[in-house]
Amino acid sequence: MNTCKHVVLAVTGASGACYARRFLERAAALPDVSVHLFLTDTAREVWRHELGCEAPQGLDNHRFDAPFCSGSAAADVMVVLPCSMGTLGRLAAGTADDAIARMADVQLKERRPLILVPRETPLHLLQLRNMTSLCEAGAIIAPAAPAFYARPDSLDALVDAFVARLFQLAGLQALDEQYKWS
Ligand SMILES: Cc1cc2nc3c(=O)[nH]c(=O)nc-3n(C[C@H](O)[C@H](O)[C@H](O)COP(=O)(O)O)c2cc1C
Structure with a gap:
């Protein structure tokens, strides 16, 4: 039996490209x-702008024949990292107007895991309501708010700890001991 987990990583235009890059690096180490x-x-x-290099190619977000745009082929887990307020609004409204929005819709309707990592501060009422709606529909809202109790000594360590926590949430990997509160 094929036990490979199919993860959709959707990167949107909020600050925090470093999280997405680390997510890709970490996932590449998992067979x-x-x-x-x-x-x-x-x-x-x-x-x-943030990383000083081009983003990886990725799949075409303007096509709806992407593999996970159908309920018959939903992903095991989808992570929107980081999630802009623009995308958050579209997801909350169910616009399904690009592959990312459609796949998120599919995850929700199929009751599959959808993890959203919004990054904005402060938040206005509409943004808070959008998060509430998505949470009510089954999404996990995991704000890009790294913890400091593991005493990260660098930006990389901070990013790493947060991405490790996302891996735990996504059911991809147990949380390393070093990142646990103790
Ligand atoms: C350098 C830069 C940083 C941005 N940071 C954020 C952010 O942290 N959060 C956010 O919601 N939007 C942020 N934006 C604005 C979004 O990119 C913009 O609303 C865009 O329309 C989102 O489109 P998308 O959801 O299709 O990626 C940023 C834009 C730029 C250029």
Whole structure:
């Protein structure tokens, strides 16, 4: 039996491209995880601005024949990392107007895991309501809010700890002891 987990990683145009890059690196080390990468056009701009290089190619976000756009082929887990307020609003409204929005819709209707990592501060009422709606529909809202109790000594360590926590949430990997509260 094929036990490989199919993960959709959707990168949108919020700050935090470093999280997505680390997610890809970490997943590449897991033999039983296959990551299917999608980026919005703005995500590519933010990636270039924040990381000083081009984002990886990824799959075409403007096509609906992407593998996980159908309930008959839903992903094992989908992570939107980082999740812009624009994408959050579209997901909450169920627009399904690009592959990312459609796949998120599919995850919800099929009762499959959808993890959203919003990054914005402060938040206005509509954004809070959008998060509430998505949470009520079954999404996990995991704000990009790294913990400091593991005493990270660098930006990389901070990013790593947060991505490790996402792996735990996504059921991809147990949380390393070093990142646990003790
Ligand atoms: C450098 C940069 C940083 C941004 N950071 C954020 C952010 O942290 N959160 C957010 O919601 N939008 C942020 N934006 C704005 C979004 O990119 C913009 O709303 C865009 O329309 C989102 O499109 P998308 O959801 O299709 O990726 C940022 C834009 C740029 C250029």
